Amino acid sequence: MKYIDPHIHMVSRTTDDYQRMAQAGCIAVTEPAFWAGFDRSSAQGFYDYFRQLTEYEPKRAAQFGIQHFTWLCINPKEADDPGFAREVVSMIPDFLNSKGELCGGNVLGIGEIGLNKNTKNELIILEEQIALAETFNQLVLVHTPHLEDKLKGTRLIMDALSASTIDPGRILIDHVEEHTVSEVLDRGFWAGMTLYPDTKVTPQRAADIIEMYGDERIWMNSAGDWGCSDPLAVPKARLEMRRRGHAVTTVDKVTFDNPQQFLSQSPNFSLS
């Protein structure tokens, strides 16, 4: 069995985690740029982070036969100061494609962009990063807010995305739950379920959502990071689906084929 974890923050994980993931069948990860648990004090801090994501992390993953891909952006939590956010966003094009000076060749798109507290400042920078994705023809990975802010934030984000020319089939909206998944799919976007203790969905609920909303345009990820999270959440969800009697083809579809199909829209994604 093999699987892809399409959203995991490996910079926050130990090398042991790569080893355990490889042993559990992980052959590729994609790592969106996000908040590090504290606010960075300068744009230079992001520059170093982007280099870590494009240069260092792929080498660490490769030791265990795992391919590492990434997404760049300024995350919504640090995007509340538009001047600062623009300084960070202006560094991204050089990392994006083969014409960029700093390209590691593993950047799949812009992400994880979105909203955190649903503020006007966050929305301005979200719109500017959507425009960046439009200009450079990049895939988009979207972070939706937590808990009580998720429903409103998801709708605001979808409205901002729908105002762009980006095909919704090139956008994945992550951290969906039972109250947001159907709107996301109905509007033509891809949906990601995050298997994260307490604030997102459990493997059981992820299996429930697939049973209720189908297995098209949907994937699951661990979003493993510096918080209480589980880098083996995807294989655990695979087991949950199997113990209910779902076919191996269905399990493979949501944990391998679907991520491969979505990510292959980027010329920088291919599995070796």
Added chain:
Amino acid sequence: MNRQTNPQTKQQIVDTYFMEHRAKLVDIAAYLDRVDRGHGDDAADFRDVAFRRAVEILLDGQPQRAGRILNLLSDHSTKLPQSADGMKGALGAVSLTDGGAA
């Protein structure tokens, strides 16, 4: 794959999950008992109010309970603050008089 399909029978689902959710049910009961035993006023916290409304959904016999509880615990206001400066993190529920519970 067809929608609305769980490969298990109702009996198999109960066999698989009853013990796990029995424990979670007792947890909820113990939590409500704990709130009762707490000191101070009965002045209801908005999260406690929302929690008790959510518990009612569990037994209303209608489908989509998880989605409806998440909706109940969501901000339905249309206000957009300029900045998050000074705002608290997410609290998990919204006051019913302040954009909660559509």
